Amino acid sequence: HASVLLKDYTPPDFLVDRVTLVFDIRPEETRVTSTLTLFKNPDKSNKSSVLKMDMGDFEIQSVTLDGQNLSSNAFQADGKQFIVPDMPDRFTLETRTLLCPEKNTRLEGLYRSRGIYCTQCEAEGFRNITPFPDRPDVMARYTCTIIADKTACPVLLSNGNPVKAGDLPDNRHFVTWEDPFKKPCYLFALVAGNLSWIESPFVTRSGKHITLKIFAEPENIDKCHHAMACLKQAVKWDEERFNLEYDLDLYQIVAINDFNAGAMENKGLNIFNAKYVLADPATATDDDFMNIQRVIGHEYFHNWTGNRVTLKNWFQLSLKEGLTVFRDQEFTSDLNSRSVERISNVKTLRALQFPEDSGPMAHPVRPDAYIKMDNFYTMTVYEKGAELIRMIHQFLGETLFQQGMALYFKQFDGMAVTVEDFLSVMAQAGHMDMTQFKRWYTQSGTPTVTVTRSYDPDTRILSVTFAQHTPFDRNQSEKQPLHIPIRMGLIDPEGKDIIPEQKSLIQMRDDTHTVAFQNVPSGTLPSVFRQFSAPVKISTDLSDEELAFLMARDTDDFNRWDAAQTLFNKEIQTLVSAIARHRPLTVSQNLVQAFETALSDQSADRAFLAKALAIPQEMELANLFDCIDVDAIHAARQHLKTHLAATLTPLFLNTIDQCGHSDPESLSIQDIGNRGLRNLAISYMASLGTASVHDIVWKAFLAAENMTDEFACFKILCTTTPELKRKSAARFYDKWSHDPLVMDKWFYVQAVSPLADTLPCVKDLVTHPDFTLTNPNRVRALIYGFAMNNPVHFHEKTGNGYEFITDKILELDTINHQIAARLTGCFNHWKKYDSHRRVLMKQSLEILAASPNLSTNVYEIVSRALA
Numbered sequence: 001h002a003s004v005l006l007k008d009y010t011p012p013d014f015l016v017d018r019v020t021l022v023f024d025i026r027p028e029e030t031r032v033t034s035t036l037t038l039f040k041n042p043d044k045s046n047k048s049s050v051l052k053m054d055m056g057d058f059e060i061q062s063v064t065l066d067g068q069n070l071s072s073n074a075f076q077a078d079g080k081q082f083i084v085p086d087m088p089d090r091f092t093l094e095t096r097t098l099l100c101p102e103k104n105t106r107l108e109g110l111y112r113s114r115g116i117y118c119t120q121c122e123a124e125g126f127r128n129i130t131p132f133p134d135r136p137d138v139m140a141r142y143t144c145t146i147i148a149d150k151t152a153c154p155v156l157l158s159n160g161n162p163v164k165a166g167d168l169p170d171n172r173h174f175v176t177w178e179d180p181f182k183k184p185c186y187l188f189a190l191v192a193g194n195l196s197w198i199e200s201p202f203v204t205r206s207g208k209h210i211t212l213k214i215f216a217e218p219e220n221i222d223k224c225h226h227a228m229a230c231l232k233q234a235v236k237w238d239e240e241r242f243n244l245e246y247d248l249d250l251y252q253i254v255a256i257n258d259f260n261a262g263a264m265e266n267k268g269l270n271i272f273n274a275k276y277v278l279a280d281p282a283t284a285t286d287d288d289f290m291n292i293q294r295v296i297g298h299e300y301f302h303n304w305t306g307n308r309v310t311l312k313n314w315f316q317l318s319l320k321e322g323l324t325v326f327r328d329q330e331f332t333s334d335l336n337s338r339s340v341e342r343i344s345n346v347k348t349l350r351a352l353q354f355p356e357d358s359g360p361m362a363h364p365v366r367p368d369a370y371i372k373m374d375n376f377y378t379m380t381v382y383e384k385g386a387e388l389i390r391m392i393h394q395f396l397g398e399t400l401f402q403q404g405m406a407l408y409f410k411q412f413d414g415m416a417v418t419v420e421d422f423l424s425v426m427a428q429a430g431h432m433d434m435t436q437f438k439r440w441y442t443q444s445g446t447p448t449v450t451v452t453r454s455y456d457p458d459t460r461i462l463s464v465t466f467a468q469h470t471p472f473d474r475n476q477s478e479k480q481p482l483h484i485p486i487r488m489g490l491i492d493p494e495g496k497d498i499i500p501e502q503k504s505l506i507q508m509r510d511d512t513h514t515v516a517f518q519n520v521p522s523g524t525l526p527s528v529f530r531q532f533s534a535p536v537k538i539s540t541d542l543s544d545e546e547l548a549f550l551m552a553r554d555t556d557d558f559n560r561w562d563a564a565q566t567l568f569n570k571e572i573q574t575l576v577s578a579i580a581r582h583r584p585l586t587v588s589q590n591l592v593q594a595f596e597t598a599l600s601d602q603s604a605d606r607a608f609l610a611k612a613l614a615i616p617q618e619m620e621l622a623n624l625f626d627c628i629d630v631d632a633i634h635a636a637r638q639h640l641k642t643h644l645a646a647t648l649t650p651l652f653l654n655t656i657d658q659c660g661h662s663d664p665e666s667l668s669i670q671d672i673g674n675r676g677l678r679n680l681a682i683s684y685m686a687s688l689g690t691a692s693v694h695d696i697v698w699k700a701f702l703a704a705e706n707m708t709d710e711f712a713c714f715k716i717l718c719t720t721t722p723e724l725k726r727k728s729a730a731r732f733y734d735k736w737s738h739d740p741l742v743m744d745k746w747f748y749v750q751a752v753s754p755l756a757d758t759l760p761c762v763k764d765l766v767t768h769p770d771f772t773l774t775n776p777n778r779v780r781a782l783i784y785g786f787a788m789n790n791p792v793h794f795h796e797k798t799g800n801g802y803e804f805i806t807d808k809i810l811e812l813d814t815i816n817h818q819i820a821a822r823l824t825g826c827f828n829h830w831k832k833y834d835s836h837r838r839v840l841m842k843q844s845l846e847i848l849a850a851s852p853n854l855s856t857n858v859y860e861i862v863s864r865a866l867a
């Protein structure tokens, strides 16, 4: 299992000019003919004449070089590499290969999902289709002909534009597609199957008429309208905000049931996990609708950031992913509520990226080594990567940032580039030295910034000191100070913001940094890292009373939310230590009051309240502790929730009532906010555990008029009693067993139940006729849901949870390496548990490590965890 190192990068020996592919699709036997025109890389000084290409595990039937047949001893092909010695400067190579997409359960390369043939080539899947220099810095023009049975596969799609189509003997037909843009092979795609579609015309800003199409299985086509609306929003938004117009005549999206990732931005032919396309109010929650908008936007925005300008090598992944996540975040923020979007993104970053940054998978946003690239599609590359772009955006401001983007496309359109190239245009546009900022890309770990204050009542000077520290890790033994943007304000005792906007951005470059504010009234509070201006852990010296004040009065929404989070976190920490010392559990009056004030505020934005008043999830709370006690965290959270529900019962009941009058099918911010707050209030009430509140939830479940409410109530019912869990699960199943995406919810909710019998129940569900290990969404719902979102049961003291998951990883690894490796991540933080669990989790990792035939994907995760 060799590591690939950034420092070993060398340009390719051979480049490809044209790629002509012919796919002859037949059941159990797909023949691929690939014709490549290759030439020696003119930019390379010591040119090699040996052609080395990547190849997967398939049969090569014939090879011709400039029309001459090559005998099998004129080339080497070992299922990894394809080598032909002594090549001329320019030549045409034709290879014929035999594939069996029906047997491809790894879902990379060409595979078949519920009757539909499709491809997934990023990162290194194209080599499973034909021998090729499978690296993103080899860009070529593609022509693709697909031949298949007319009845089984009436629809035949590839990148670009259809240029030729016709009938063939034996009920077969063909379509030829041509993509006018050069692209790396990871953006190649093909789809063939029995699909329906909806289409919509769109006139771009310059007056060009384009067609947008979304394909799905015939029974799902009615659920594609939301996705189409989102696609139009995305095309328009990219024109308006980034001045970027679509470049082909046709944009196609296909929804597929079995898909390893969320979606894939193949040029002109996006392939999507059905979960991010199909929706209607009866089957999709508000979160699902929002996720569809986000992912549709994300893949569309890749057309420029990723496709037109692509990556020199896979180490640069964040160049396209961080930037495109930033773009999709801005898209959803411009279209919905900016502060609610920001809160959701920061929650994800803290819950998932911060732990990644402090565990065995810690890597810089631009990693410098990998064994299997698939393992580096991480929170760090995506979400932290987006935060780095956001920091640049703050330093430059929107206007200069957009000038930098314009320069990026001017200089690098059609090229495969690096993070340095991006930073250079931003430095140029912003007249800014980015040398220190670049450390964010090369240094791993989350810095902690400690904020301290001192106030002199005589001079009325408030000094605020920031100190940064990043703990050392496996990547760097010593960390350099980072260039950190700190957006801040000062809130005076009346709740007024007293520093002018132009003074609000502080640039921290050293280990410590002090700012002094003149003429500040006594009792003024600093509000730091507004809108979460940098991806750091913030430690302040604010008291509970001061936090409660900021929670009520800060003019920055994000910091109002964050003050509430900090209050919750402090309360949980106090409760957990009381549990550890067997002390009675109390809840501070200060928190209850702050909560009450917020919930009674009639003028407040309900979507915001639904976020601010939710106690952080157990996973997020775990990050507060050096040694994680899952049971104590669970008990503390439960206690806090029940205490709030008991103390504020009338207020919760009132909220349930007041928020109950939204239009069940409307996706307006107000209606989404109403549902969110109402379901939060129901969940607080349910924590009381009385028959009468159970009755409220059950009735709300029966009365639900959309999936948001039905799912929320079902989830709550599965936390109440075994009887209600059984009853609600049976009803939900009867109603939805025909719909795979809703069935994923059914599996998930049972997997995350805190009730005592959850593990046996999950084991039973694995044998349910609707469960299968071959569908990634189903695995993520049940197995991954249990391992990652049910800490109490996954970490059961018996070790049964670990044992169950270890077995599943081994079983999955024979089917789908990428999904098995993702699941293995549930053991990453084994060192953060008590000694008993530490031993058991380590044993699981050792069992995996010792297993013969372990995939490279799982090996990399296991070996990092054990290192």
Ligand code: B3K
Residues within 6 Å of the ligand: 122, 123, 261, 262, 263, 264, 265, 298, 299, 302, 321, 374, 377
């Ligand atoms: N670029 C794809 C990710 C492909 C995952 C490969 N293992 C989706 C996206 O980020 O847009």
Ligand code: ZN
Residues within 6 Å of the ligand: 298, 302, 320, 321, 324
């Ligand atoms: Zn992406």
